[in-house]
Amino acid sequence: MTESYDITIIGGGPVGMFAAFYAGMHNAKTQVIESLAELGGQVNALYPEKTILDVAGFPGVKGRDLIAGQRQQLEQFPLTIKTGEAVTNVTPNDAGFTVTTPKGSTQTRAVIVAVGNGAFAPRHLNVENETALAGQHLFYSVRDLESFRGHRVMVAGGGDAAIDQALMLEPVAKSVTLLHRRAQFRGLAHMVDLLQASTVNVQTPYLIRGLEETAAGEVDVTLKQVGATAATTHQVVDDLIVSYGFTADHSALAAWDISMAEDHRLIAVDRQMMTSVPGVYAIGDGATYPGKSPLIAIGYGEAPVAVQAIMSTYFPERRGPVHSTSITLKP
Ligand SMILES: Cc1cc2nc3c(=O)[nH]c(=O)nc-3n(C[C@H](O)[C@H](O)[C@H](O)COP(=O)(O)OP(=O)(O)OC[C@H]3O[C@@H](n4cnc5c(N)ncnc54)[C@H](O)[C@@H]3O)c2cc1C
Numbered sequence: 529m530t531e532s533y534d535i536t537i538i539g540g541g542p543v544g545m546f547a548a549f550y551a552g553m554h555n556a557k558t559q560v561i562e563s564l565a566e567l568g569g570q571v572n573a574l575y576p577e578k579t580i581l582d583v584a585g586f587p588g589v590k591g592r593d594l595i596a597g598q599r600q601q602l603e604q605f606p607l608t609i610k611t612g613e614a615v616t617n618v619t620p621n622d623a624g625f626t627v628t629t630p631k632g633s634t635q636t637r638a639v640i641v642a643v644g645n646g647a648f649a650p651r652h653l654n655v656e657n658e659t660a661l662a663g664q665h666l667f668y669s670v671r672d673l674e675s676f677r678g679h680r681v682m683v684a685g686g687g688d689a690a691i692d693q694a695l696m697l698e699p700v701a702k703s704v705t706l707l708h709r710r711a712q713f714r715g716l717a718h719m720v721d722l723l724q725a726s727t728v729n730v731q732t733p734y735l736i737r738g739l740e741e742t743a744a745g746e747v748d749v750t751l752k753q754v755g756a757t758a759a760t761t762h763q764v765v766d767d768l769i770v771s772y773g774f775t776a777d778h779s780a781l782a783a784w785d786i787s788m789a790e791d792h793r794l795i796a797v798d799r800q801m802m803t804s805v806p807g808v809y810a811i812g813d814g815a816t817y818p819g820k821s822p823l824i825a826i827g828y829g830e831a832p833v834a835v836q837a838i839m840s841t842y843f844p845e846r847r848g849p850v851h852s853t854s855i856t857l858k859p
Pocket of ligand 1: 541542569579645646813822825
């Protein structure tokens with residue numbers, strides 16, 4: 529028999545996770561389907577060690593800790609969590625939708641699409657040896673700050689994420705070099721000020737032309753000064769972190785049987801977070817409307833809106849009180 533759910537949440541990033549908790553609080557039979565091996569979306573995959581400053585209630589919280597807290601929060605309810613499973617199709621039927629993954633199909637009354645930017649992958653350096661050094665000396669994010677303790681680290685990139693990583697490594701690493709191909713950084717003025725006040729060794733404008741592992745197990749980075757005729761130079765470090773941003777791929781959604789209206793390649797939603805397909809809602813970074821910002825706090829606000837809209841539309845008899853204490857606290 530096909531498993532059947534009230535709500536299926538596609539995408540287990542911070543926003544999908546919060547929607548799952550909220551659906552659980554409203555007693556909805558809910559499944560979360562996440563394509564990565566772990567829940568947590570961009571926060572867990574790209575910046576688990578970063579201290580996030582703009583989540584209400586936390587003066588500062590590490591990405592990893594925020595996701596661990598969310599995981600604990602949603603485990604209060606008997607939700608079905610499926611990881612390592614990408615949704616490949618959503619097909620309308622008389623009772624709602626069939627949701628398909630490579631592992632099979634399930635039935636659901638309503639869908640919440642919380643796919644963020646879709647499948648994301650880091651932008652690569654495109655130099656020889658890149659694949660061989662990846663995971664050994666070459667990284668695309670800081671997953672475990674302690675693993676860089678006492679190391680000479682080079683961060684390549686010019687955006688907020690690159691500056692953020694350089695500053696995060698500063699108190700832990702033996703030395704940090706931040707390399708950028710332009711003289712000016714793209715990061716926020718505040719971040720650039722922090723960088724200038726730090727001990728991070730800033731080198732601009734330089735490009736990485738090659739990587740070689742030395743006999744001592746270090747990385748010899750070949751550098752070329754942009755616009756200069758001088759030959760290349762070399763810098764030996766223990767680790768290189770490439771922070772050239774990420775490519776996002778929403779194209780998988782185009783293959784689904786439902787066709788959701790888009791705005792600038794994001795899913796357009798109304799004030800109840802409903803897409804152009806009745807019964808399908810979208811929240812988080814993947815959804816857009818006038819005034820939208822791709823932030824965790826914004827997505828957290830969208831999740832209850834979508835869940836409440838679903839409950840009042842499809843399960844009005846089960847629609848409960850709005851405040852959590854009225855729902856979860858036993859008399
Ligand atoms: C370097 C960096 C720093 C940031 N710093 C901050 C910050 O300080 N404060 C802040 O508020 N925001 C910050 N952000 C933005 C924040 O991470 C996003 O707003 C947030 O992750 C959005 O959450 P989400 O759940 O909508 O999407 P995501 O986190 O992108 O999660 C979406 C999930 O859906 C999954 N998925 C995609 N397609 C499918 C499919 N077909 N089937 C199943 N699963 C699928 C993906 O694998 C992913 O896990 C930062 C982002 C980056 C990259």
